[in-house]
Amino acid sequence: MADPEVTAQGGPAVEARGLRKTFGPIHAVDGIDLALAPGAIYGLLGPNGSGKTTLIRLLVGLARATSGEARILGTAMPSRAILDRIGYMTQSEGLYPELSVWENLHFFASLYGRYERGQLLRSLELVELADRVGSPAMELSGGMRRRLSLACALVHEPSVLFLDEPTVGIDPALRVQFWEHFRALARGGATLLVASHVMDEADRCDELLFIRDGRVLARGSGAELRRQAGTGNLEEAFLHFAGVAPGTAGAAR
Amino acid sequence: MNPRRLAAISRRIAQGFRRDRPTLGLLFIVPLVVTSLLGWVLEGAKTADTRAVVVNLDAGPAGARLATSLTDAAGRIGHLEVSASADEGRARQDLRDDRIDIALVVPATFTEDLAAGVARLALVTQGTNPGEEAGHAAALQQAFGQALGSLAAQAGFQPPELDHQTVFGSPDADELDVFGPVFIGYFAYFFVFILTGISFLRERIGGTLERLLATPVTRPEIVLGYGLGFGLFATLQVAILITFALMHVTLPAIGPIPSISIGLDVASAGSPLVAFLVALVLALGAVNLGIFLSTFARTELQVIQFIPIVIVPQGLLGGIFWPVETLPDILQPVARVLPVTYAVEALRGVMIKGWGLDDPTLQLDLAVLLGIAAFFVLLAIRTIRREVA
Numbered sequence: 001m002a003d004p005e006v007t008a009q010g011g012p013a014v015e016a017r018g019l020r021k022t023f024g025p026i027h028a029v030d031g032i033d034l035a036l037a038p039g040a041i042y043g044l045l046g047p048n049g050s051g052k053t054t055l056i057r058l059l060v061g062l063a064r065a066t067s068g069e070a071r072i073l074g075t076a077m078p079s080r081a082i083l084d085r086i087g088y089m090t091q092s093e094g095l096y097p098e099l100s101v102w103e104n105l106h107f108f109a110s111l112y113g114r115y116e117r118g119q120l121l122r123s124l125e126l127v128e129l130a131d132r133v134g135s136p137a138m139e140l141s142g143g144m145r146r147r148l149s150l151a152c153a154l155v156h157e158p159s160v161l162f163l164d165e166p167t168v169g170i171d172p173a174l175r176v177q178f179w180e181h182f183r184a185l186a187r188g189g190a191t192l193l194v195a196s197h198v199m200d201e202a203d204r205c206d207e208l209l210f211i212r213d214g215r216v217l218a219r220g221s222g223a224e225l226r227r228q229a230g231t232g233n234l235e236e237a238f239l240h241f242a243g244v245a246p247g248t249a250g251a252a253r
Numbered sequence: 254m255n256p257r258r259l260a261a262i263s264r265r266i267a268q269g270f271r272r273d274r275p276t277l278g279l280l281f282i283v284p285l286v287v288t289s290l291l292g293w294v295l296e297g298a299k300t301a302d303t304r305a306v307v308v309n310l311d312a313g314p315a316g317a318r319l320a321t322s323l324t325d326a327a328g329r330i331g332h333l334e335v336s337a338s339a340d341e342g343r344a345r346q347d348l349r350d351d352r353i354d355i356a357l358v359v360p361a362t363f364t365e366d367l368a369a370g371v372a373r374l375a376l377v378t379q380g381t382n383p384g385e386e387a388g389h390a391a392a393l394q395q396a397f398g399q400a401l402g403s404l405a406a407q408a409g410f411q412p413p414e415l416d417h418q419t420v421f422g423s424p425d426a427d428e429l430d431v432f433g434p435v436f437i438g439y440f441a442y443f444f445v446f447i448l449t450g451i452s453f454l455r456e457r458i459g460g461t462l463e464r465l466l467a468t469p470v471t472r473p474e475i476v477l478g479y480g481l482g483f484g485l486f487a488t489l490q491v492a493i494l495i496t497f498a499l500m501h502v503t504l505p506a507i508g509p510i511p512s513i514s515i516g517l518d519v520a521s522a523g524s525p526l527v528a529f530l531v532a533l534v535l536a537l538g539a540v541n542l543g544i545f546l547s548t549f550a551r552t553e554l555q556v557i558q559f560i561p562i563v564i565v566p567q568g569l570l571g572g573i574f575w576p577v578e579t580l581p582d583i584l585q586p587v588a589r590v591l592p593v594t595y596a597v598e599a600l601r602g603v604m605i606k607g608w609g610l611d612d613p614t615l616q617l618d619l620a621v622l623l624g625i626a627a628f629f630v631l632l633a634i635r636t637i638r639r640e641v642a
Contacts, residue, residue: 060467080469088467092460098269110261111468136272152464 011074013038013160013191014059018068021054021214028054030214031068036193038159041186043205044195045238051214052195053091056162059193060088072160084112087158091165093149097138101129101148104137105155112156120155126181127151143170150178154185161185163194167201179204199234208234210241217241254477258470262478266452267485276448280490284440285497303333303392304353308341313364315404320359322400329399333392348379348420349606354389357397363413367404372413380419381605382431385576390417421522421606433498433519434528434604435573438596440494441536443564445487449479449543450556457547462637476633480540487536495525495532522607527615528600534622535596541629548636567593592625 014036021029029051036042044052057063059070061078075082095104105120114120124130127147137145150166163182167175179201182192186206194205202208203222210217210225218225218241222234229237270277307323309316320337327335338344344356358375366372376393378386394415401412456462465475501518521528546563550556570577570584571593580588588594599618602608608615 062463062466080471083467083469086467088464090460090463090467092463094460094464096265096269096461097459098272099265100268103265103268107261107265108464108468111258111465111470113255113257113469 012036012071013073014193015071016055016059016068017070019055019058019065019070020067021058021063022066027214029058029065032211032214032216034209036191038191039186039189040206041182041192041194041204043202043208044193044211045197045199045202045208045234046211047197050212052197052211053164054214055211056088056164056193056195060086060162084156085159087153087156087161089150089153089161089163089166091168093137093145095137095145095149095152098136100134100136101140102133104148105151108152109155114156123151123155126154128177143174146170147174159190161190161192163192165195165197167196167198175201199238202234210238212242254471254474258474259478259481262470262475263482263485266479266482269452270486280444280448280486281493284444284490284494287440303355303389305333305335305389305393305396306338306344306347306353306356307335308338308344308356308358310339310341310361311359311363312361315364315367316359319363319400319404322402323357323393323396326396326399330392330396333396335393335396345377345420348377351379354378355386355393357393367411367413370411372411374413374415375418376415377418377420380421381601382576386419430519431601431605432573434521434600435571435597437491437494437498437528438532438535438600439568439571439573439593441487441491441532442539442567442593442596444490445483445536446539446543446546446563447556447560448486449483449540450547450550450559451543451553452483453479453544453547454550454553454556458551466637472634472637475637476541476544476630479544479633480537480630483540483543484533484537487540488533491529491532491536495529499525519604521604523603523609525604527608527610528603531596531599531603531615531619531622534619534626535592538592538622538626538629541626541633544633545629545636567591570594572597592622595621595625 012035014034016032016034019029019032019034020027032055044055046052054063058065059072059077061070061080061083064078070077072079072082073085096107099107101124102120105124109115109120121130124133127150129144129147129151132140132144137148140148146166146169150163153161153163167178170178182194183204186192194201196202205222207219207221208225209219217238218228220228225237225241226232226234229240231237231240305323305327307320309320311317320335324335324337327333341356341358344353344358347353348356356375356377358377360366360373360375363372363374376390378389380386397415404413456465498519499521503512506512542563546559547556550559566587568574570580570588571591572588573593577585577588577594595618599608599615599622602612602615602618610616
């Protein structure tokens, strides 16, 4: 469901200019410029506390920037009108533990005005939870809850998707599935921004943004960044751009 | 405001409750148990100054002598103010309107009856608070004892007997009739506040509020959706409590288990439906107070810590045990801003005095309660932080 207007113009789906957010003396996001094209997966990589979640909250419009501006599908954020085109998978599961799988999904779908049963069932099949519709979320395993959380973020078929550490705590087989699914969404025209601190996921993204202390250290495809850093490994590339000699500090995992 | 989104939020609250048996128990069973307990352990209330009227209908001289010596005795005793009247209807109306606390009616044949040794006097009180009225009656009886000397001039004197009457309820109303109605309101308030506070806190710490705010739902939809969802359970709770207060079922003894009675057997002078409405409006205020105060808590335990701050003062100052007028002057304005104060006045008015919706005091109470509920709705909406409405 890419916005025909934006794709026709070829403009970016997500745009940020000089985006800055300070909490007292802390510069959580310190002047970030972004232009994310439709139909691509972007990786936001950085250690814990580097400003990934704050950047996403600014882009979604859950927080107001201290300065700078963010636009999604051409609309200046914060804007409630554009929220039904945006999907947001939070770092915490964000589910109601006492509600069943179906009730959780149906609840979030209702907030987007989606009531079609078949569509909800299809999103559950996608995350392989169709056989657990009646189970309360609190009885699911951690990986199942992550899957349900993803289904809730996708239920309204958003054009722009922010995923904050979507694969934390899930097993490798499921992680591969998640990424195949993300790729399918991008092929369908969606824009995905995936925050992670797991470097080995990064090569699945079309473009990477290394972020630390609220600033973008480097951007480009995984291959480009490795070449620029003169290393065969993304983790070392990150340390290169962070100005830390490999082996001296654990700025990134 | 999108009604379907509103309904979605209310529905998800009901769905959550369905699987939460302990909470359902807290809502529906615990208030009944606690109400029963309190009913058993109640004690009398503190007494204020007594405003008494002696209604002298006596054609002979004895009545006038009694009235004069009562007034003199009252001056000596203090905390008692006696005035004389010859209009019984007026005195009863003054009792109803709370302008006086007690009336002593001297019948037309008092002088003759006294001579015959069969004199009776009627002691009339409101019948809304037995503890407090017993205090007023005791004060008047003390003066009466001192005034008896003025009547005892003749030989073979028989002191007159006192008949206790009330303008509301029945003279043998027990304290449960007085406290039953207000416990309904108080418990509805208490439990709804705790449940909403914790439930909304879970939204905040569980990440679901963050997720909600990333959808097109509006803040008023969230707050009013909560109001409806919890309001549904508050409605059920209040209905059960009122039924429990009014009913009286005695279970026969079975083997070693003694016979027990269930229900408070409170008489309601007014419509239980009006009492229900009052308690419901109070509970809706509690829903939104819970949402508002959940901002200031980080854990569920901290919500419980609001009990001494929010719930206990209202229990002490809201007129449940001690009438607001008998509170120290400094506390009276405090009592006047507490929702429970208005609910207590309204519930007692409906269930004891038989107020209907046309009663101006009840209308005022309901208006204040609605105003407080609306105020908390606005506060609750404001505490949900989001950059877009």
